[in-house]
Amino acid sequence: MKDVAQHAGVSTATVSRVLNGHAAPTPETRERVLAAIEELGYRPNALARSLRTTSTQTLGLVISDLLNPFFAEIARAVEDEARSHGYCVVIGNADESAEQEATYVRTLLDRRVDGLLLCPATDDPSLVREVSAGGVPLVLLDRTVRGATCPVVRADGSEALTALARRLVGAGHTRIGVIAGPPNTSTGRERTDVLTGSLGGLAQVVHGDFRQESGSQAAAKLIDGGATALVAMDNLMGLGALGEVRARGLQIPHDIALAVFDDQPWFPLLDPPITVIAQPTVEMGRAAARSLLALINGQQPDDVRLTAKLVLRGSLGEAEL
Amino acid sequence: MKDVAQHAGVSTATVSRVLNGHAAPTPETRERVLAAIEELGYRPNALARSLRTTSTQTLGLVISDLLNPFFAEIARAVEDEARSHGYCVVIGNADESAEQEATYVRTLLDRRVDGLLLCPATDDPSLVREVSAGGVPLVLLDRTVRGATCPVVRADGSEALTALARRLVGAGHTRIGVIAGPPNTSTGRERTDVLTGSLGGLAQVVHGDFRQESGSQAAAKLIDGGATALVAMDNLMGLGALGEVRARGLQIPHDIALAVFDDQPWFPLLDPPITVIAQPTVEMGRAAARSLLALINGQQPDDVRLTAKLVLRGSLGEAEL
DNA sequence: CATACATGTGTAATCGATTAACTACGCCCT
């Protein structure tokens, strides 16, 4: 910057004013400075700028798993929304591990992100409290924690789940296998509670960990237990369950019915296409980013609760008639 | 930091020394400082530190599309490798747009990443030159550019593609539809060149843009043109092609054969499972990260060329016998 | 006993920006 100033025959203060579009400099001075910048190929040092202004124009996003398309879509939406407001997004991958999540959150705070979006790995509120104590704007996304005091953006699947339950029961299924998420996550618990609630005593629950492998194992257990229908509570476990069903040579929906929480672009391509509960991922990501930006600007955004929808495609068989 | 120093009755220099594990401070002083840090919940400001040391312990990764599982896996692998060496990764999403790619690269440079991994959207070398001119360590990943002067990490699909061609020809296909990537990307061009080369005059080529929608359109054109086999040059276009095939009620492999470049966890679940050319994504990501770290440490890593493999699963029909 | 040297800590310059406070210069008005 000093070089630019010298080159243009002004002080660094003037260069800075030109850079930041401040009122002062004469059009003529401005021209000279811009020419010098161009000539020297100068680019301002974002670190120094942030240090001085205490604003990085950056949001942190800590998600459970980048390989899970659900989170990838969310990440993508967050990024789009953030960029349109002049913010960057730094993504952290917690890999469904509370420990790694905490590491990432701290790293992001150390780098002074202006705000943090978090999909908490567990419903333990201690990490959230730590962030709040540091005074950093925080919004929870997809999942919440016990006694959360910050805005939360999530999708409500209750309606879709009860509709699903009604159909399964109506079609005469009496042993319905539920491949549940971890009980220490809000989404894991709530979805399962709603579904088993509406299924009366017909549900058999096996807990997985939101990953493919656990989906296969759970499906195996449930099929062995005589289940005639399976509901996987997220898309990766759904993938695992589907693998197990195929491996056993079972036909969907003839031998077993299947529904999955979360949609995927390839679900419609299966034979039969898979019935899902689709979450509005893009809207969730955008809403979360908007809430966080509002929080950063000193407003108090409300919680956002979007609605997940049941999409019937054929993998439930007669339950869809 | 000043607070911590005061609290421990030392100077900031000493606090800094404790923090950085410098030789000097007495065990007793060290204890006092650590206690003060603990008590005040002090966390060092990474911005200030980086400004002073001109090292951010951060790598930039600019990829073409986060929603493409191929790149998501790469990103994941890069991150793992980087973290194990104490580095963070900031991911930028170019969305297959050269313009957005350039924007992201510049943003990352402004933030003074220690090095940059780039999957170039086009084979135009100007952006690469810009980065090199800035003296920032750079490694290209998956794709290269014309006259690249930096290390490149990629997968070689030639062998797999010629093997695939041999099988298709051997099975008597005479109109083979190739859904090609953009000709201004190295992977798009090379894969297509190799395949059409080995197919003699039997190939009909339609260019897509590595996205799902273009895959459907290309497939439609090729099917209308009488193709009895389709080869999609990346997984998203493969997804699109598959959709088109399904939409027309065609049976694989009876009515049409299909192979896709890039594997996906759900390909084996289709009926029939899809034959693919699988790239070693995880190894590519890790290798790229390692090369970049080597470059940062002043070494001169060689280009890395891994091998993609043909995985036969049934979607080629008699060509696989 | 004076000198040399090692050791632990403090002082202050520095990284590259922003910005409050100040200066210098003209212009207008009485």
Next chain:
DNA sequence: AGGGCGTAGTTAATCGATTACACATGTATG
């Protein structure tokens, strides 16, 4: 002509760390 005022631009403090250099103390050496 001189005081008041607006404007363009400069000077210097500051953000929060690192680190070369200086300094003080204690120990070994001639």
